[in-house]
Amino acid sequence: MNQSIKPGDNPDLTEERLSGTFDTNSMAAVIYGSDKLAQRRREISEAVSRIPELQDSKPCPFMTREEKILEGSRKSAILNRLLPGLIDLDSFEETVFIHQEVIGIEGHPLALHESLFIPPIATQGTDEQQKKWLGRAQRREIIGCYAQTELGHGSNLRALETTATFDISSQEFILNSPTITSLKWWPGALGKSANWSIVIANLIVHDKNHGPHPFMVQLRDEKSHEPLPGITVGDIGPKMAFNGADNGFLGFENYRIPRENMLMRHSKVTPDGGYIRPPHAKIGYSGMVRVRSRMAAEQGLFLAHALTIAVRYSAIRRQGYLEDRSREVKVLDYQTQQHRLFPSIARAYAFIFCGFETIRLYDQLLIDVQNGNTSGMADLHALTSGLKSVVTHQTGEGIEQARMACGGHGYSMASYISEIYGVAIGGCTYEGENMVMLLQLARYLVKSIEMIQNGKSKNLGPMVAYLAANESEIDLNLGPNEYLKVFQYAARSQAWRATEKFQKLRNSGMSKEQAWNQASVELTRASRLHTRLYIMSTFINHVGSVVDQKIKKVLIDLLNVHITYEVMDIGIYVQGLLSSDQMDLIRNQLYVSLETIRPNAVSLVDSFQISDMQLRSVLGRRDGNVYENLFKWAKSCPLNDKDVLESVTKYLKPMMDKSKL
Numbered sequence: 203m204n205q206s207i208k209p210g211d212n213p214d215l216t217e218e219r220l221s222g223t224f225d226t227n228s229m230a231a232v233i234y235g236s237d238k239l240a241q242r243r244r245e246i247s248e249a250v251s252r253i254p255e256l257q258d259s260k261p262c263p264f265m266t267r268e269e270k271i272l273e274g275s276r277k278s279a280i281l282n283r284l285l286p287g288l289i290d291l292d293s294f295e296e297t298v299f300i301h302q303e304v305i306g307i308e309g310h311p312l313a314l315h316e317s318l319f320i321p322p323i324a325t326q327g328t329d330e331q332q333k334k335w336l337g338r339a340q341r342r343e344i345i346g347c348y349a350q351t352e353l354g355h356g357s358n359l360r361a362l363e364t365t366a367t368f369d370i371s372s373q374e375f376i377l378n379s380p381t382i383t384s385l386k387w388w389p390g391a392l393g394k395s396a397n398w399s400i401v402i403a404n405l406i407v408h409d410k411n412h413g414p415h416p417f418m419v420q421l422r423d424e425k426s427h428e429p430l431p432g433i434t435v436g437d438i439g440p441k442m443a444f445n446g447a448d449n450g451f452l453g454f455e456n457y458r459i460p461r462e463n464m465l466m467r468h469s470k471v472t473p474d475g476g477y478i479r480p481p482h483a484k485i486g487y488s489g490m491v492r493v494r495s496r497m498a499a500e501q502g503l504f505l506a507h508a509l510t511i512a513v514r515y516s517a518i519r520r521q522g523y524l525e526d527r528s529r530e531v532k533v534l535d536y537q538t539q540q541h542r543l544f545p546s547i548a549r550a551y552a553f554i555f556c557g558f559e560t561i562r563l564y565d566q567l568l569i570d571v572q573n574g575n576t577s578g579m580a581d582l583h584a585l586t587s588g589l590k591s592v593v594t595h596q597t598g599e600g601i602e603q604a605r606m607a608c609g610g611h612g613y614s615m616a617s618y619i620s621e622i623y624g625v626a627i628g629g630c631t632y633e634g635e636n637m638v639m640l641l642q643l644a645r646y647l648v649k650s651i652e653m654i655q656n657g658k659s660k661n662l663g664p665m666v667a668y669l670a671a672n673e674s675e676i677d678l679n680l681g682p683n684e685y686l687k688v689f690q691y692a693a694r695s696q697a698w699r700a701t702e703k704f705q706k707l708r709n710s711g712m713s714k715e716q717a718w719n720q721a722s723v724e725l726t727r728a729s730r731l732h733t734r735l736y737i738m739s740t741f742i743n744h745v746g747s748v749v750d751q752k753i754k755k756v757l758i759d760l761l762n763v764h765i766t767y768e769v770m771d772i773g774i775y776v777q778g779l780l781s782s783d784q785m786d787l788i789r790n791q792l793y794v795s796l797e798t799i800r801p802n803a804v805s806l807v808d809s810f811q812i813s814d815m816q817l818r819s820v821l822g823r824r825d826g827n828v829y830e831n832l833f834k835w836a837k838s839c840p841l842n843d844k845d846v847l848e849s850v851t852k853y854l855k856p857m858m859d860k861s862k863l
């Protein structure tokens with residue numbers, strides 16, 4: 203049964219919920235990985251809803267930027283006091299969840315503290331460094347951020363300009379921002395809130411540059427919160443979204459920190475100026491891999507937010523007629539609306555399933571690396587680079603479709619979809635610009651193909667083994683595994699096409715860099731197809747492992763939407779494999795699968811169990827009572843506090859009076 207049904211709900215939504223064929227709590231358990239985790243989310247939402255001081259003081263769209271930051275800080279401080287009674291403090295998931303529930307998605311002063319400040323200390327700090335800072339950070343005696351990107355440099359880490367020069371005589375590093383382009387630019391919470399930061403700077407010892415390394419740097423006085431001498435710091439101004447966060451700039455002028463402030467678990471500088479290399483050259487990048495490994499699930503949930511709004515609204519919005527001329531139909535009954543929304547529901551599920559898988563892979567890698575085994579780093583770097591790029595891009599597309607699916611009201615901030623969109627698409631840029639990350643994966647694919655060309659196919663990892671296969675015919679009787687083969691064909695032929703283009707250019711005498719650039723559009727296409735194949739195969743495996751038969755049935759229906767939509771979407775890459783009859787068959791299977799999933803559409807989005815507080819959308823309310831609440835929302839807009847505004851008395855009225863003469 204659908205657990206969202208309550209008395210007083212919009213009857214159209216109740217009708218949808220009654221038509222669902224499965225238990226939404228059981229589905230939530232599959233989405234979040236276990237009954238216990240799903241249950242914890244419900245318990246935390248429930249507990250938060252009973253605490254008046256944690257409620258929004260007014261709707262976010264009516265707040266100025268300063269009010270958003272104030273509200274985020276107010277709630278962060280209250281939460282810090284209440285957290286021990288509300289969540290398991292050791293659980294990163296519960297910590298992130300409660301902040302999102304209480305403060306929302308627009309950012310807050312501690313948004314980066316948990317995800318980018320604490321993890322590098324915990325994984326790259328020595329035992330003594332952890333003892334010194336981890337407890338303080340966890341208790342939030344200090345607030346931190348992660349300062350890597352500079353005004354002139356983001357994607358290309360090797361070009362960072364900030365320097366940390368070791369001074370043997372004082373046993374200190376001297377930090378400097380030598381140029382305007384070397385100012386740190388973008389770090390979340392840096393602008394006004396953080397008093398400490400992980401700073402990525404070029405390590406210079408005895409005039410030798412050892413490249414970017416992480417340093418623990420105090421920025422502001424712990425009593426007055428004033429910037430310390432030698433530090434220039436401030437907010438970079440309003441952004442497209444995420445304005446509850448104070449992204450900042452930061453400059454150093456001969457700013458000294460003790461030698462012990464370089465995070466030295468892996469690379470070390472000894473008191474006499476010796477440099478000890480890390481076990482893997484890119485180990486300092488592992489904080490980025492950690493965040494990327496979490497982005498698929500995070501983004502899947504952003505998409506889930508937008509779909510919860512659009513699908514619920516589509517079930518109460520009536521417009522136009524089908525057969526019965528006496529009553530307008532729910533817009534959800536239109537095939538175009540279903541085609542706009544249902545493949546995105548499938549993607550949201552697929553992204554979340556993949557996301558929990560990559561989080562698990564990262565956690566395993568972390569254990570391996572702590573035990574000295576870095577062999578899995580390249581694989582996970584390639585996988586998460588592709589995944590963050592494809593998932594953020596498709597999430598943005600899906601959210602925008604959800605907005606349009608809500609017609610005019612989707613454009614109002616009352617839907618909240620534009621904010622969700624603005625926050626989500628930030629992910630196309632942060633943690634590695636998407637094209638740059640696709641090209642990282644492409645390096646891995648090209649290397650894999652070169653292994654095959656050199657007769658070393660047996661050394662290929664399981665994720666790229668398909669590159670060596672030779673599929674040229676597909677059975678017309680298409681099931682999920684045949685669709686997978688179709689996708690493998692597309693990904694394989696594009697990877698070979700791109701690699702051969704690169705190799706041909708090389709053989710023509712072009713430099714490696716120029717040849718790479720000339721082949722790069724084809725290379726990014728190969729990376730996208732490889733990643734979409736991974737998403738599909740993870741989805742298939744995940745559905746295969748579900749035990750509850752009612753849940754499995756609806757997930758198979760959803761999987762059918764996914765595989766048929768995805769294959770239609772890449773039609774151009776499978777022209778050599780599938781006949782036009784086969785393409786027609788797939789197209790028709792897609793339309794059938796849209797109809798099949800239709801009765802479960804509302805229950806599928808209800809299963810994400812995103813509370814009204816977290817959703818912050820008038821259109822997406824659980825109870826479906828949209829119109830009366832839209833009217834209330836509009837009336838509460840500050841512009842309506844007065845009937846006659848100063849804009850009228852001061853300018854428009856005199857203009858009209860003058861025109862009358």
Ligand SMILES: CCCCC/C=C\C/C=C\C/C=C\CCC(=O)SCCNC(=O)CCNC(=O)[C@H](O)C(C)(C)COP(=O)(O)OP(=O)(O)OC[C@H]1O[C@@H](n2cnc3c(N)ncnc32)[C@H](O)[C@@H]1OP(=O)(O)O
Pocket residue numbers: 298302313318348350351356357358359360390484487488490491493500579580583625631632633634635638642645646
């Ligand atoms: C649930 C609610 C949450 C709400 C969240 C909402 C909003 C979030 C809000 C805010 C955003 C949060 C965080 C954002 C934080 C940031 O953005 S931090 C800054 C991130 N910056 C980047 O990601 C920069 C991207 N650039 C790079 O990573 C590197 O420059 C590069 C592109 C990878 C190239 O590096 P470089 O040192 O030049 O590499 P080089 O060319 O020398 O060698 C490449 C080889 O190295 C391998 N490699 C690269 N990285 C790794 C790695 N991490 N692990 C393993 N290996 C790696 C690569 O594969 C190459 O190997 P080859 O064998 O040579 O091919």
Ligand SMILES: Cc1cc2nc3c(=O)[nH]c(=O)nc-3n(C[C@H](O)[C@H](O)[C@H](O)COP(=O)(O)OP(=O)(O)OC[C@H]3O[C@@H](n4cnc5c(N)ncnc54)[C@H](O)[C@@H]3O)c2cc1C
Pocket residue numbers: 314318348349350351354355356357358387388389390444449628631632633634635636637638641
């Ligand atoms: C919301 C948000 C939060 C952020 N938070 C943080 C933070 O907390 N800490 C932090 O340090 N940073 C943060 N950043 C910065 C972010 O990590 C960088 O903006 C990102 O890594 C991209 O770098 P860039 O801005 O230099 O883009 P650029 O590299 O300048 O990209 C511009 C264009 O150039 C292209 N391009 C660049 N290099 C190549 C190449 N080699 N091949 C082909 N094309 C290329 C890109 O594809 C893109 O189209 C944040 C950014 C945002 C938007």
